[in-house]
Amino acid sequence: MSDSAAARRPTMADVAREAGVSLSTVDRVLNLRANVRADTAQRIASAATKLGFHAQGVIEQRLRHDRPTLRLGFLLQKSGVAFYQGLAQALTEAAAATARARVRVMIGYLDELDPLAVARRIEAQRGEVDALGVVAVDHVAVREAVSELRLNGMPVLAMLSELATRAGAGYLGVDNRRMGRVAGWFVTRLAQQPGPVAVMVGSQRFQCQELCELSFRSYLAEAPGDWELLASRLTLEDPGYAHGNTLDLLSAYPNLAGLYVAGGGIEGVVHALQELHGQGLPLPTVVCHDLTPVTREALRSGLVQAVLSHPREQLARRAVDVLVGASLDKGQPGYELLPLQLDVPECH
Incomplete structure (x- = not known):
């Protein structure tokens, strides 16, 4: 190796400077002389990797073994x-x-x-x-x-x-108030015309569902058009219960304009929508939560128009x-x- 190449090779001092620690701390990590805090050792390992320090493999091995x-x-x-x-x-x-x-x-x-x-x-x-x-x-x-x-x-x-x-x-x-208002935005813009709108929640004891429901209702109340906000329906986070309640809802309100499923049990809701669609009955604009194989297929088939999800x-x-x-x-x-x-x- 030439003198110029050797001069460019990172040293322990370079690693210490990059990591913001003392030279002796780098030495302790490299030579296993004493315990070093895990976050400090991680900073040293990151600095060694960034600089291409010749002994970075030794430091990374120390880090793997010393992790709590x-x-x-x-x-x-x-x-x-x-x-x-x-x-x-x-x-x-x-x-x-x-x-x-x-x-x-x-x-x-x-x-x-x-x-x-x-x-x-x-x-x-x-x-x-x-x-x-x-x-x-x-x-x-x-x-x-x-x-x-x-x-x-x-x-x-x-x-x-x-x-x-x-x-x-x-x-x-996520911001559940924002989620509920986004659901309202989709319903008011995708529904064929203003009319009755319903919300289904698993349990209002979940703060997230309560906030989604309240903000959805707030959005619909402010939206132009004759939107009729119905009493909320429960799913109890159970697909079977949600299935029955969806059929009851659509039977009572065949002209339902929008449905926001803000809780669990969406599998039962989708099953009910499939049955009604098979009978040639009109379906509401539907917005629900969380992309899964069931909701992805419901999007593809047109049973659901929008899915609002947590980035899992x-x-x-x-x-x-x-x-x-x-x-x-x-x-x-x-x-x-x-x-x-x-x-x-x-x-x-």
């Missing part, structure tokens, strides 16, 4: 729902890719809406996981269970649906990053909004 092990728990909604199955997979993949820690993901499902049962499941996470992400109804028993975990030092992140401030959990999800992979990556950071830095998750994903038939 964390157990991240996630309590999602019903296990049979395609969106939550996909989210569970995305969380597992995000955990495997994170650099700051070796993460073990522990997924649980809340197959019943009873707040007391949900609270018991949350309480049972104490001592089982190091941090918790949860999709849950906002109820006093749930808030107390979350608050108790926080008082015992566990970071808790409410995902998709917020919990009241006094619970002390962070939040990661981004949600999973940020949830893992936030909970890992809160666990290692002894902090609490904050409030973070994700962009809304829009899908219409032309996308598929």
